[in-house]
Amino acid sequence: MLFDTHTHLDAPQFDEDREEVIARALEQGVSKMINIGFNRETIPSTMKLAETYDFIYAAVGWHPQDAITMQPGDLEWIEQLCAHEKVVAIGEIGLDYYWDTSPKEVQHRVFREQIQLAKHLNMPISIHNRDAHEDVVRILREEHAEQIGGVMHCFSGSWEIAKECLDLGFYISFGGPITFKNARVPKEVLAKVPNDRFLIETDSPYLTPHPYRGKRNESGYVRLVAEAAAEIKGMELEQIAKITMENAHECFRLG
Structure with missing residues (x-):
């Protein structure tokens, strides 16, 4: 059974067939999913999904692209929601230097505030990192994020950056890019990450794996990610499913 540790099933791309998409994921052996609420609009829809489906x-958290929209009351809102039995992490949080939507200093402040909240609540965090590897690791170190750990969502950095994240107690998560023929670096990183420290995800509806690249991604396609991971790791699909399920339970403290 597979665990899609990062998906956006509440995205508008699924408005016409959301139930069918979820059903197809179950048919592909995806027994658990984590949906991500990352701003004022997606947090309520994420909570609704989690309350509707027992396996979601x-x-x-507050996405770095939306950092400039975060108000003081939003951090309190996140804290209140973390008491819900279906909320398993604060995220996705971090830094994004690709999209010029929030000033860096605002992103840094919002990132730090959410790490501090996670430490206060003893919750793992899910990290979004785009073109900001050094600053993400530096802030995680300065805020002593090793006290809570979490996951580097859809990791795109080098093995050197991955080692620093592993040293901080984080899991490294891989998605559709490890199925791309020209994606040398994420494949090399996955090959080196210890078997007890990696996760799989889709980030659907984005980052669709081969052979559906360019089309809408779905949680069911995490099976393709698992198959690619099995080839890279020299394992059977069933081994990858078992390992990543156990790792996800450990990372998100699901017992």
């Missing part, structure tokens, strides 16, 4: 969990 929630992560709630």
